[in-house]
Amino acid sequence: MAITHDQVIATEKPSDKLTLLPLTALVVGSMIGGGVFNLPSDMSRGAAPGAIVIGWVITGIGMLTLALVYQSLANRKPDLNAGPYAYAKAGFGPYIGFNSAWGYWLSAFLGNVAYAVAIFSALSFFFPAFGDGNNLISIVGASLCLWLIHALVLNGIKQAAFVNIVTTIAKLVPLMLFVLIAIIAFNWDKFTFDLWGRGTEGGAASLGSVMDQVKSTMLVTLWVFIGIEGASVYSARAARRSDVGRATVIGFLGALGIYILVSILSTGILSQPELAGLKVPSMAGVLEPLVGRWGASLVNLGLMISVGGAFLSWTLLCAEIPYTCGRDGTFPKWFAVENANGSPVNALWATNLMIQVFLILSFFSKSAYQFFYFIASVAILPPYVFSGGYALKLALTGETYGTDAKARRRGMIVGLIATLYGIWLVYAAGLTYLLMCAVLFVPGIFVYARARREHGEPTFVGAELLIAIGIGLLALLAVYLMWTGAISPL
Numbered sequence: 001m002a003i004t005h006d007q008v009i010a011t012e013k014p015s016d017k018l019t020l021l022p023l024t025a026l027v028v029g030s031m032i033g034g035g036v037f038n039l040p041s042d043m044s045r046g047a048a049p050g051a052i053v054i055g056w057v058i059t060g061i062g063m064l065t066l067a068l069v070y071q072s073l074a075n076r077k078p079d080l081n082a083g084p085y086a087y088a089k090a091g092f093g094p095y096i097g098f099n100s101a102w103g104y105w106l107s108a109f110l111g112n113v114a115y116a117v118a119i120f121s122a123l124s125f126f127f128p129a130f131g132d133g134n135n136l137i138s139i140v141g142a143s144l145c146l147w148l149i150h151a152l153v154l155n156g157i158k159q160a161a162f163v164n165i166v167t168t169i170a171k172l173v174p175l176m177l178f179v180l181i182a183i184i185a186f187n188w189d190k191f192t193f194d195l196w197g198r199g200t201e202g203g204a205a206s207l208g209s210v211m212d213q214v215k216s217t218m219l220v221t222l223w224v225f226i227g228i229e230g231a232s233v234y235s236a237r238a239a240r241r242s243d244v245g246r247a248t249v250i251g252f253l254g255a256l257g258i259y260i261l262v263s264i265l266s267t268g269i270l271s272q273p274e275l276a277g278l279k280v281p282s283m284a285g286v287l288e289p290l291v292g293r294w295g296a297s298l299v300n301l302g303l304m305i306s307v308g309g310a311f312l313s314w315t316l317l318c319a320e321i322p323y324t325c326g327r328d329g330t331f332p333k334w335f336a337v338e339n340a341n342g343s344p345v346n347a348l349w350a351t352n353l354m355i356q357v358f359l360i361l362s363f364f365s366k367s368a369y370q371f372f373y374f375i376a377s378v379a380i381l382p383p384y385v386f387s388g389g390y391a392l393k394l395a396l397t398g399e400t401y402g403t404d405a406k407a408r409r410r411g412m413i414v415g416l417i418a419t420l421y422g423i424w425l426v427y428a429a430g431l432t433y434l435l436m437c438a439v440l441f442v443p444g445i446f447v448y449a450r451a452r453r454e455h456g457e458p459t460f461v462g463a464e465l466l467i468a469i470g471i472g473l474l475a476l477l478a479v480y481l482m483w484t485g486a487i488s489p490l
Contacts, residue, residue, distance in 0.1 A: 040270075119133070121279060175302075318351040388417075432487045
């Protein structure tokens with residue numbers, strides 16, 4: 001009989017628990033993946049340097065409060081060990097909790113599709129036949145990798161410590177080298193030449209209002225911070241609950257510093273149109289004119305190894321999400337089935353079949369990498385918004401605060417800012433991606449109904465039915481607009 005995840009945790013010795021350093025590494029490793037390698041292009045695609053700076057200020061404040069939310073909730077609700085969706089469920093009911101879990105799962109496997117495209121786009125630097133990473137040969141290659149990992153996991157190969165070591169080095173070496181060279185090569189005049197994207201006579205066109213430019217950066221910054229909740233997901237394994245929050249904040253600050261340096265320094269090396277036109281990974285395109293082809297080779301190689309490791313890790317995480325939800329009743333029991341090797345067989349099949357479907361769809365996308373990570377970023381908004389909302393709710397009701405009025409006021413401010421930041425992200429995402437995401441949330445209604453029937457509970461309680469109807473109507477509107485050509489699904 002296979003040993004369950006909970007049994008493993010329950011029998012762990014104190015020496016096996018995660019301390020502050022590995023928890024911090026977990027947060028940093030979860031966040032710093034493939035996205036940072038394409039930040040120069042992604043941030044400059046619709047924004048000038050001045051708007052990029054404002055975007056990072058907003059993101060820094062918003063994500064810091066979200067990090068503080070997870071720090072607070074880890075200490076105040078030690079019984080909730082499943083990460084963000086557990087907070088949404090505890091604070092706002094089972095259907096909101098389910099949608100947070102469903103969105104988290106969608107974000108995880110769609111992120112893997114974006115990773116696959118990024119890997120083969122980087123590989124095209126050495127073998128041009130792979131193009132932008134979403135042509136036929138790239139999809140075949142990504143599919144082979146996907147099902148090879150699938151077979152390994154089914155055979156019980158779940159952890160490989162050397163993968164984490166190799167991928168961590170692969171991330172840090174090119175990143176640190178890029179930052180050092182970019183600091184030396186940074187040109188202040190180029191950075192300030194068209195600071196606000198107003199356009200230049202006979203040159204670059206206007207990028208629109210500063211507000212529109214800032215909005216264009218929001219899903220990019222959200223994408224690179226996905227994983228900020230990494231320590232809270234593994235909070236049951238922490239040696240001290242307080243370390244979970246500290247690791248989240250320390251990891252966030254470290255990642256924020258790297259992201260700001262990479263994106264801002266690039267705008268002092270190449271102009272906005274030049275940056276916007278670079279292919280994935282754009283960091284290679286910034287570095288190559290400075291040091292030659294070897295610099296671009298290093299970045300592309302670093303991305304492939306780094307994202308390859310992330311692809312493996314997130315394949316495991318993608319299956320772990322529905323598996324855990326199947327065990328606690330959020331998803332149907334079917335997702336909780338294990339094989340003889342203790343692998344979450346049904347959850348793995350469901351996840352990898354979805355990844356395969358979207359890999360095939362990437363063939364029809366003009367900008368596959370950006371498209372899939374935008375959708376992944378929108379899908380993860382429910383767990384983030386409702387985590388902030390739950391922290392705000394605890395502060396407003398005074399639950400877990402006792403007589404500590406000062407801490408309660410601080411909790412209200414942090415929870416409110418985190419919630420407002422989440423709502424701002426929903427607005428900044430734009431109608432097109434919100435509608436497309438609604439289509440992906442519709443199948444979840446039937447999955448949720450099945451889970452509730454298995455436990456003999458009514459499908460919807462109170463206003464939950466109205467929420468489900470709203471999701472359905474948004475999805476119908478999306479289908480209509482795609483049918484008429486008003487929006488493009490890819």
